[in-house]
Amino acid sequence: MNILNALFKTSLGKKVIMAITGLVLVGFVIGHLVGNLQIFSPPEKINAYAHLLQSLGPVLWVIRAFLLLMVGLHIWSAIALVLENKAARGAKGYANQKTLRASFASRTMKWSGLIVLAFIIYHILHFTTKQAYGPELFMVNLDGEMVPDVHTMMVLGFQDPLVSIFYLVAIGLLTLHLSHGLSSMFQSLGLRTRAWAGCLNKVSLAVCILYFLGNAAIVGACFSGFVKVQNENFQASSGELCTPNCQVCETRLASNN
Amino acid sequence: MNVKLRVWRQKNSETEGRFENYEAKNLNPNMSFLEMMDVVNEDLTDAGEEPIAFAHDCREGICGTCSCMIDGKPHGPEHGVATCQTYMRSFKDGDTITVEPFRATAFPIVKDLVTDRAAFDKIQQAGGFITVRTGAAPDANSIPIGKEIADLAMDAAACIGCGACVAACKNASAMLFVSAKAGQLNLLPQGQPEKDRRVLSMVAAMDEAGFGNCTNQYECSAACPKMISEEFISKLNRDFVGATVRNAVKAKAL
Numbered sequence: 001m002n003i004l005n006a007l008f009k010t011s012l013g014k015k016v017i018m019a020i021t022g023l024v025l026v027g028f029v030i031g032h033l034v035g036n037l038q039i040f041s042p043p044e045k046i047n048a049y050a051h052l053l054q055s056l057g058p059v060l061w062v063i064r065a066f067l068l069l070m071v072g073l074h075i076w077s078a079i080a081l082v083l084e085n086k087a088a089r090g091a092k093g094y095a096n097q098k099t100l101r102a103s104f105a106s107r108t109m110k111w112s113g114l115i116v117l118a119f120i121i122y123h124i125l126h127f128t129t130k131q132a133y134g135p136e137l138f139m140v141n142l143d144g145e146m147v148p149d150v151h152t153m154m155v156l157g158f159q160d161p162l163v164s165i166f167y168l169v170a171i172g173l174l175t176l177h178l179s180h181g182l183s184s185m186f187q188s189l190g191l192r193t194r195a196w197a198g199c200l201n202k203v204s205l206a207v208c209i210l211y212f213l214g215n216a217a218i219v220g221a222c223f224s225g226f227v228k229v230q231n232e233n234f235q236a237s238s239g240e241l242c243t244p245n246c247q248v249c250e251t252r253l254a255s256n257n
Numbered sequence: 258m259n260v261k262l263r264v265w266r267q268k269n270s271e272t273e274g275r276f277e278n279y280e281a282k283n284l285n286p287n288m289s290f291l292e293m294m295d296v297v298n299e300d301l302t303d304a305g306e307e308p309i310a311f312a313h314d315c316r317e318g319i320c321g322t323c324s325c326m327i328d329g330k331p332h333g334p335e336h337g338v339a340t341c342q343t344y345m346r347s348f349k350d351g352d353t354i355t356v357e358p359f360r361a362t363a364f365p366i367v368k369d370l371v372t373d374r375a376a377f378d379k380i381q382q383a384g385g386f387i388t389v390r391t392g393a394a395p396d397a398n399s400i401p402i403g404k405e406i407a408d409l410a411m412d413a414a415a416c417i418g419c420g421a422c423v424a425a426c427k428n429a430s431a432m433l434f435v436s437a438k439a440g441q442l443n444l445l446p447q448g449q450p451e452k453d454r455r456v457l458s459m460v461a462a463m464d465e466a467g468f469g470n471c472t473n474q475y476e477c478s479a480a481c482p483k484m485i486s487e488e489f490i491s492k493l494n495r496d497f498v499g500a501t502v503r504n505a506v507k508a509k510a511l
Contacts, residue, residue: 006501011430011470012460012494013501081470085428088469090362095265095276096355098329100425102474107427109472184473187487190495194488 043151119170158222321417383462384455425480428469
């Protein structure tokens with residue numbers, strides 16, 4: 001049996017696909033969080049980071065295609081496994097079955113996964129393609145080059161309480177998903193042993209808590225005004241820069257007349 | 258003590274089954290669950306009705322014949338015992354106890370609470386053995402084996418093949434059984450010659466029998482009357498990955 005056959009045809013192989021794609025995606029979401037935490041630095045930092053990613057050109061598309069493939073395989077293996085599992089129990093289920101030790105997270109992987117998928121689609125429309133983005137996108141001068149002001153886009157994006165709540169709920173569900181997935185992937189790859197199973201559970205719980213808090217901090221800071229818009233064009237249009245006895249607008253009005 | 262029973266009755270694999278209600282009266286709390294079933298069957302026989310069919314043999318927790326989903330848990334409410342070692346003192350007077358057969362496509366119902374668990378035999382035949390030389394018995398301890406390894410192999414070998422792991426699993430997966438049967442041999446020097454072939458064949462037989470997939474919830478381990486650890490599942494996964502890679506790259510005869 002060759003390796004591809006073993007991966008895609010056997011029950012254990014599909015679990016290996018689930019684990020490895022899950023590992024890649026966990027790496028991505030943690031990297032994504034670390035990148036976004038730059039919102040707490042001066043705006044130039046995250047704008048330069050976003051510009052760097054955008055300027056990767058074809059490489060960016062290779063990375064995107066790879067991530068999409070990982071998501072696709074993760075979902076494919078989930079569907080294939082669920083269908084097999086349903087068939088394995090048979091048409092007639094139990095009238096009464098107790099849960100003995102399965103965690104809440106492990107029993108709701110399907111639902112947390114589906115809602116997170118819906119969130120990812122919204123998130124891409126929100127911040128990547130900007131189809132679901134309300135306020136206009138401001139540009140900012142970065143070392144003599146005009147680049148999109150991602151800092152302002154994020155702060156404004158989280159001003160809507162409904163959007164912020166949806167982000168928090170989705171991040172919460174992703175954290176729940178990871179709380180089972182993180183230790184589960186080690187089991188599926190055969191790397192979980194009794195000697196460090198307890199340690200693994202604690203580490204994965206700690207990673208989950210930190211992951212949630214990190215994301216919640218970004219949403220909370222933008223929503224609460226702890227992180228403010230620092231784009232001068234936006235500040236001027238919203239009247240934030242107005243001071244008593246300022247002549248700027250009068251001069252402008254006068255020059256227009 | 259008295260209990261009410263809600264028992265799955267099914268004439269054979271072709272007919273539809275249904276729950277029937279029975280009453281078991283004047284029970285001694287120190288009767289085993291199966292002895293209580295014997296009492297109910299005596300009454301049914303006296304009344305000219307068909308007794309409830311349930312699987313049993315040794316009645317001392319080592320043969321793996323007794324099964325039954327009792328109140329939603331294989332082998333009843335206690336931990337680390339088979340149905341035959343479950344006593345009526347584990348229930349309260351007046352309780353209604355739901356008794357169902359193990360449910361899995363790979364374990365078709367033969368009658369009432371009896372299921373055909375021959376799928377486990379097929380998995381065993383696929384690789385649950387070692388090659389031994391025939392002739393006189395070898396000297397004891399002629400192959401040195403560390404105590405930790407011997408203990409671990411013995412833990413896996415405690416599997417009685419009852420099928421509680423499949424019954425408890427939300428996916429009717431047989432991973433705990435297969436991992437225990439493959440693991441006990443893969444751990445020991447005697448099991449090394451066929452190790453890779455064993456893992457690949459037993460997993461293939463498991464998939465072919467129509468068992469589900471492991472979701473790493475470890476319900477199997479919690480329901481196992483021999484308390485076999487889910488660690489053996491991890492070991493089976495590890496051995497499977499290793500066997501697949503080695504099998505793909507190993508030298509082959511023309």
